[in-house]
Amino acid sequence: MTHRFHPTSLREYDIRGIVGETLGEADAYAIGRGFSTLVRRGGGTRVATGYDGRESSPVLEKALVKGLTEGGVSVVRVGLGPTPMLYYAEAVLEVDGGIMITGSHNPANYNGFKMVLFGRPFFGADIQGLGTMAENGDWDAAETPGDVADHDIVDRYVDRLLEGFDGGAFRIGWDAGNGAAGPVVEKLTAKLPGEHHLLYTDVDSRFPNHHPDPTEEKNLADLKVLVAEKSLDFGLAFDGDGDRIGAVDGEGRVVWGDQLLSILAEPVIADVPGCTIIADVKASQALYDRVAELGGHPLMWKTGHSLIKSKMKETGAPLAGEMSGHIFFAHDYYGYDDALYAAVRLIRAVSRIGKSLTQLRSDMPAMVNTPEMRFQVDDSRKFPVVREVLDRLAASGAEVNDTDGARVNTADGWWLLRASNTQDVLVARAEARDQAGLDRLMAQIDEQLALSGLERGPQAGH
Structure with a gap:
């Protein structure tokens, strides 16, 4: 057979x-x-x-x-x-x-x-x-x-999520997006202190309310409305299978994956001084700086949940995360990406740090950055293009990290160009201190693409 x-x-x-x-x-x-x-x-x-x-x-x-x-x-x-x-x-x-x-x-x-x-x-x-x-x-x-x-195993799993819980009582909105995490969110919030308002916890394969991808801001619209209407402390959202988290603060601002990681890292580094915290190449420089400032060892690694999990085992890192909202705790947990556990740890971290999530978000350095830009390129070309870009950058003496694609540091900030492992797309991102700097970084990306016979075409979806 x-x-x-x-x-x-x-x-x-x-x-x-x-x-x-x-x-x-x-x-x-x-x-x-x-x-x-x-x-x-x-x-x-x-x-x-x-x-x-x-x-x-x-x-x-x-x-x-x-x-x-x-x-x-x-x-x-x-x-x-x-x-x-x-x-x-x-x-x-x-x-x-x-x-x-x-x-x-x-x-x-x-x-x-x-x-x-x-x-x-x-x-x-x-x-x-x-x-x-x-x-x-x-x-x-x-x-x-x-x-x-x-x-x-559901009840045992929920009890494990709450094991060692030492967080305070907050007023939180939860959006399960009609995905598979809904029933667990219902059981979890029933046992948590505080006041909880739930959206779309019924599992519905048609996703009638919005697509269950919390990394796209448009999918957080209903959660933002809920947080505003009820004056909640913050809101949490999950993807279709509950391994990626999204969040908004009390003002409805998105708290992105790397920003969540910088909050989650603080109590972990306090417990394990000098530990390694891993993030992917798409994460903000502000995160790496913050980890170092807290006394941790920031490590930039390749994007991809399996790659990150393997690197955690290799380095013994207690915590890792990706821009896409995959958060991995090996500190008091098993080292896999669990958005429900990350939600519980966020409540605990905010309690322990002693500031509101809104304040923590406001305290972060103001960076001007692009979302993750994805554009179609033939599968046979995506890796060669990145190689060509790396070769040209090396020849020009640019400061480049080639862990996963090309991440280039300049006086304005940084830009990234990498090939997706899962789709026929190139992924780009840039971050600067102001809009003028961001424009200069984007011009560098466009220049490199043009030299390889490409242009930053229409955005490709996930």
């Missing part, structure tokens, strides 16, 4: 596609067979599965479980919930891996699979390997199929 995945579905960090077009039940079954083979070859016997609120998720889960059990692996089904709940199950139950069925923040007709094997992220070459195994029919047969058990 062999199976061929659609070439676009095997991504850097997950397997993802359009249901019925580039992803279906046969793919789910093949993932189960391939993954069970890897689990058994590594001496394992059990895998946890979970799924988000998409219409296609239960059908895909059924096919996945069939593949896993026919491959001789037993399955623990934790059911509907956010991705971090599945990560939690993988960390605390006696299992050797975990698979989450989720389309994350993609449109409703998408779905996908995120995997963990033997406690580490399963990505890159691992995912390509599953494709090769399927194509060659390199699946181990099982004499006896694995069994299936259902395990309701």
